[in-house]
Amino acid sequence: MNWNQYIKSFQHYLKLERGLSQNTIDNYTFDLQRLCSYLEQNNISVSPIAIQDETVQQFIYTISKELNARSQARILSGLKAFFNYLIFEDYRTNNPMELIETPRIGRKLPDTLSIDEIDNLVKAIDLSKKEGERNRAIIETLYGCGLRVSELVNLKISDLFFDEGFIKVSGKGNKQRFVPIAKSTQKYIQVYKGTIRNHLQIAKNHEDTLFLNQHGKQLTRAMIFTIIRTLATKINLQKKISPHTLRHSFATHLLENGADLRSIQIMLGHESITTTEIYIHLDKKHLEQIINAFHPRKT
Template sequence: MDWELLKKDFKRYLLLERGLSDNSILAYLNDVQKLQSFAESQQIALKQMHTKDIQEFLRWVNQFPISEFTQARLLSGIKTFFNFLQVENLLPNNPAELIETPRLARKIPAVLSIQEIDELIGAIDLSTAEGMRNKAILETLYGCGLRVSELCNLKISNLFLDVEFIKVEGKGNKERLIPIGQQAIKYIKIYMEEVRVHQTIKHGQEDFLFLNRRGAPLSRVMIFLIIKDLASKIGLEKEISPHTFRHSFASHLVEGGADLRAIQDMLGHESITTTEIYTHIDKEYLQSVITQYHPRS
């Protein structure tokens, strides 16, 4: 069996059948590349792989410095690859089928308090065009709970500010409508009317909302740097990223009593179990309140 041909077919399967994002597809292909490296080093043909070979592969991978979460995700990728081979009738048996994925402790994401959000956004210098843009960026990022890729790719044609909704393209090119609040709407309009209108925009980029000085869409790295700079300004010691605003958006909604299904829809989670992690954040907050304020604690 030709590994290169199989990887091309697998990539097509992940894109068309599973509807995965480019980043997820790349991760799966990297998993298969590791399996290929192992198989070639051990001179094991793909068709002759057994469960013991997959177990040996996992032991082989463990010699590299990777976390238990990476190991679990790697095994998930390998299982998906063998499932694909069975669907295509290229393998009679799935050697990874009987190997159990380890149960991992759920990692609670870092969140910011409402006060910390206010301090970060309040540290923006609104006397500059860049500052006005950054204000609109952070109000949108936090106000809508967007992924950073969704923010960078946000289009003017997908803003429905008169009815307080925006349309974003999420993972797997899946579109969803998200409510947008008055604060974000206010600063998007100011940015568009007072900053963006004076920019020279690169050809073909006219529909992107947030632009850099050269008139091109902002990169993920640029958003990260904007946030890091603001955190440094206010002396915030937490390790934060653009995704922290998304976690904070969801956590604050849960704390306020919002319906979990509604939060799931706004975040674009396929499974409600992904959204449920924010209820654990809320419980930790409640526990801290009890510990701090209850006379019997």
């Protein structure tokens, strides 16, 4: 087998046996393709079975000049997973990544928006346009439920349990969870469904998809990014934001208003509480308020 055949086999393994999301599989594939391109550019003809430590180390050294530590760590993780898979399938007996150290990266505190900034984003939506009600429902759902962008675009009408006050979300690795949804967010979704979505000519296989584009098909992740960044530019927001910023803001505002970390972990769909701690950004002013309010020696 050549590299492409091994990579395809690896993709099937990640999807069927590891249950990883398509986004993670795509990232691993992209990293392996970078290695393949490096080998081709340097006229190195070697299979995944025969490639040696020195060749991989030289590749890592080359990309380290153009990537930050976080990107390097991601590529190393993908390559290690690939060669571990080859060992698992008895194609190799060793992992050429074993002696390569992962660069140390600090915890990156996420950007967040204030409640006023989120309100301004929503107010900037032009509701006179046919996509306006949809975009308002999208922003309110991202922020109101703390969803990942992939979870939002894959949200189905059959996932809405408004009478019970929940929506069913399919997260990473196709793991499902139920997330509370506020009455106000329900209202925006119902308005979108009743005034916009009901009048679309819905494409085949998209009948159950909640958020649709003008052609009646599922929105792409890139389109959600564009909607949010266009609104940010419109209100002259001096922050680089993405759909994930609304997820961070959801968690931060819950914590600042007294929610416990375990509940936030469940709503975000994090397996580890440590991951939730990384996502929660607290400013010094809030920490000072906590001390002044609750510490016995505050006076």
